[in-house]
Amino acid sequence: MxxxxxxxxxxxxxxxxxxxxxxxxxxxxxxxxxxxxxxxxxxxxxxxxxxxxxxxxxxxxxxxxxxxxxxxxxxxxxxxxxxxxxxxxxxxxxxxxxxxxxxxxxxLVTDTASGRTQTDGAAEPADLGRTEANRALVLEFADRVLKGADYSVLTDYISTETYLQHNPEAADGLNGFGAAAATWAEQGKNLVYKSIRKALAEGDFVLLQSEGEFGVPVAYWDLFRVADGKIVEHWDVVAPVPADLPHANGLF
CATH class of the missing domain: 3.10.450.50 (Nuclear Transport Factor 2; Chain: A,)
Structure with missing residues (x-):
């Protein structure tokens, strides 16, 4: 098994x-x-x-x-x-x-900016022979864009033709992400990624667990789908870090 x-x-x-x-x-x-x-x-x-x-x-x-x-x-x-x-x-x-x-x-949010749900879309890992290449691409994106906040290189990593978004507050495409990020910044919730804790990959799927801030300390879980060397789909969960846990292991 x-x-x-x-x-x-x-x-x-x-x-x-x-x-x-x-x-x-x-x-x-x-x-x-x-x-x-x-x-x-x-x-x-x-x-x-x-x-x-x-x-x-x-x-x-x-x-x-x-x-x-x-x-x-x-x-x-x-x-x-x-x-x-x-x-x-x-x-x-x-x-x-x-x-x-x-x-x-x-x-769960029923009325999303993209019209997509937080869990629909491609379901089965594909392109299994490119697992490590896709992992490397997403980790480089995480280092330069998520942690480094260098948005000038977004198109080096994210498709300008097809970028499907499942975050409930962001519409499809790079413009949708940019508009959502601007709204979050106005609310005092800048996307701050401090460290990438885990990076799982299977085929075209790469899942990152990260520690950062979004107005408050949070755990970012970002799932990316990669096709032809570019990120084409994104799902996420952003969860506040609790002040207290029923164990001493931490959230990460």
Whole structure:
């Protein structure tokens, strides 16, 4: 069983079937938690699964696997009063158990600037032979544009013909991104990327987890799709860093 298959099966039993006993089958005794929803170890996860409300469900959109890391992108229904768009990242250990977990969530927005949803679009990784080239491109973009704030080189990395946007406040195309960034700046929410913490890649998908500021300290999760050497599609979750966590591991 591949790590991708393993994570999908484990999450399906934990959050699909809401089966607390799945913790015994799939979760390491030394499970390390970075989420704000639970403490370390399998027992807090068991408690979380046991307390899921009636009607809770997870709607998966896409899965990205990179070595021992597997990322899920989808929507949780029932964690709160409104659906939450989420990235979940799991590390699988050598024994085939879930050993570590990170996540980020943001409310689902139904009326978006682009008319696209926060999770629709291309779903399956393609162009698998260019995984490392695509990773390198996005990391260079992150260094020069996201961290370096050199927007003069945007067209070196982002397609001027097709740039599909899933951030709810930005329209398609570079002009849409520019207009949204200007509005955010007026609100005192400049895009500040301090460090890129993780970069997962599978084919044309590259997922970055970054630490920065957006008016307040945040975790940026940016998923890019690359075609012909240019970024052509973008999804994201921007999540404030909580003041307190139920563990000492940090959000990253």
């Amino acid at each position: 591949s790590n991708k298959e393993l994570v999908l099966r484990a999450v399906g039993e934990l959050f699909g079937k809401q089966d607390p006993s799945a913790v015994d089958r799939w979760v390491s005794a030394g499970y390390i938690q970075h989420s704000s929803l639970a403490a370390d170890g399998p027992e807090p996860l068991r408690t979380l699964v046991s307390s899921l409300p009636d009607g809770f469900r997870y709607e998966g959109a896409r899965v990205i696997a990179d070595g021992d890391l597997v990322a899920l992108h989808g929507i949780y229904h029932g964690f709160g009063p409104q659906p939450l768009v989420a990235f979940d990242l799991f590390r699988v250990d050598a024994d085939g158990k879930l050993a570590e977990h990170w996540d980020a969530m943001t409310p």
